[in-house]
Amino acid sequence: xxAVTSSRTRDVRRAIARISxxxxxxxxxxxxxxxxxxxxxxxxxxxxxxLTERYEIALVPHLVAPPSDxxxxxxxxxxxxxxxxxxxxxxxxxxxxxxxxxxxxxxALARAQRLLAHAIARGGFVGNAAAxxxxxxxxxxxxxxxxxxxxxxASEADTAAAxxxxxxxxxxxxHYLGAMFFHEGEWYWGVDRLHHLERRxxxxxxxxxxxxxxxxxxxxxxxxxxxxxxxxxxxEFFLSLRSPYTYAVTERVYALARHYGIELALKPVLPMVxxxxxxxxxxxxxxxxxxxxxxxxAGVPFGRICDPVGRPVERCFSxxxxxxxxxxxxxxxxEFMRAAWSQGVDTxxxxxxxxxxxxxGLDWREAQQHVDRDESWRxxxxxxxxxxxxxxxxxxxxxxxxxxxxxxxxTWGQDRLWRVEEEICARAPNR
Numbered sequence: 367x368x369a370v371t372s373s374r375t376r377d378v379r380r381a382i383a384r385i386s387x388x389x390x391x392x393x394x395x396x397x398x399x400x401x402x403x404x405x406x407x408x409x410x411x412x413x414x415x416x417l418t419e420r421y422e423i424a425l426v427p428h429l430v431a432p433p434s435d436x437x438x439x440x441x442x443x444x445x446x447x448x449x450x451x452x453x454x455x456x457x458x459x460x461x462x463x464x465x466x467x468x469x470x471x472x473x474a475l476a477r478a479q480r481l482l483a484h485a486i487a488r489g490g491f492v493g494n495a496a497a498x499x500x501x502x503x504x505x506x507x508x509x510x511x512x513x514x515x516x517x518x519x520a521s522e523a524d525t526a527a528a529x530x531x532x533x534x535x536x537x538x539x540x541h542y543l544g545a546m547f548f549h550e551g552e553w554y555w556g557v558d559r560l561h562h563l564e565r566r567x568x569x570x571x572x573x574x575x576x577x578x579x580x581x582x583x584x585x586x587x588x589x590x591x592x593x594x595x596x597x598x599x600x601x602e603f604f605l606s607l608r609s610p611y612t613y614a615v616t617e618r619v620y621a622l623a624r625h626y627g628i629e630l631a632l633k634p635v636l637p638m639v640x641x642x643x644x645x646x647x648x649x650x651x652x653x654x655x656x657x658x659x660x661x662x663x664a665g666v667p668f669g670r671i672c673d674p675v676g677r678p679v680e681r682c683f684s685x686x687x688x689x690x691x692x693x694x695x696x697x698x699x700x701e702f703m704r705a706a707w708s709q710g711v712d713t714x715x716x717x718x719x720x721x722x723x724x725x726x727g728l729d730w731r732e733a734q735q736h737v738d739r740d741e742s743w744r745x746x747x748x749x750x751x752x753x754x755x756x757x758x759x760x761x762x763x764x765x766x767x768x769x770x771x772x773x774x775x776x777t778w779g780q781d782r783l784w785r786v787e788e789e790i791c792a793r794a795p796n797r
Contacts, residue, residue: 401544
């Protein structure tokens, strides 16, 4: 796994792709997979014109169907959260998404798909996808009808064929989501990962001469507020020991809580696969490679992996109540993840668990009296899962900010830590 996720391997793959393209005399292509009913696709569509203007690329759009149930567990929660999340983060990327948007009607969605399929066929997708999406998400049926008159619509048969072809290509190339960019072997999800694609294009000299400057969609970074003491605010952190994204963000979460003097409430849950939810192979691979890029940006070592699923996770949590009594629960979880995700340690062995415990500042002799004996953690983790679902979230890492005289704020994903910090700052005294 260290070889698969290494930056050196990635650089070799990129070099081979460049050489192959040049030998075949082909243009530099970026494939974009658009899902009409996906809020993140609408955000991504708003960046396409800038992308083609700034970089020497041929953008090839495709229309795709929603991901399968296996790739999108808890679909109803996912779809509701996506609408709320897109509206929440759009302003940070200088984009637009309507607040309180509902799910589009079946008729409106079908019309939008026909418009998009026609735009792809006529070479007008980049210029029109954002307008079509705006009409769809604003539930503006008159605007959709007007766009149909102005732009034209594909037939139902042609639209179905475009959806089938785009979905099949996405699957063949190894992905499952909408709002995905694909460039010579690598995937980039929507505006949240566009800066990774831009950095790669710049490294390859694909920037147009008149297009120097900032990225189209840099990761928003709130201005760090002063060190403060705000005990009335709590940051709840829902995490899983088997989530690489959780590991990549944990140290930053701890540092954020320390910086603002707020309470950090750990809310661990069992990994999805240990709760009976499937994780397709292509999803697992994408998550690992994507985590590598995100971890590099954060300065977090990642890639030498010994998967802690199953007994390693259970053994660690058998120490969790005892570690908490000693004030070292946060340290135990971090050191366990660091060993599993960046150092290739078999955390299921006595030696591996001992290493994590010692690094967390715990006495191993005393710890041995608790390993595999305390089962109270199971009830606690299940209660955390139920609480997470109750606030409309289902995956990790997730966050909830509470207190400070403002309504609760919750979100999902390590790439939403900037929003978490904004919410903390908004609750600070003398803001």
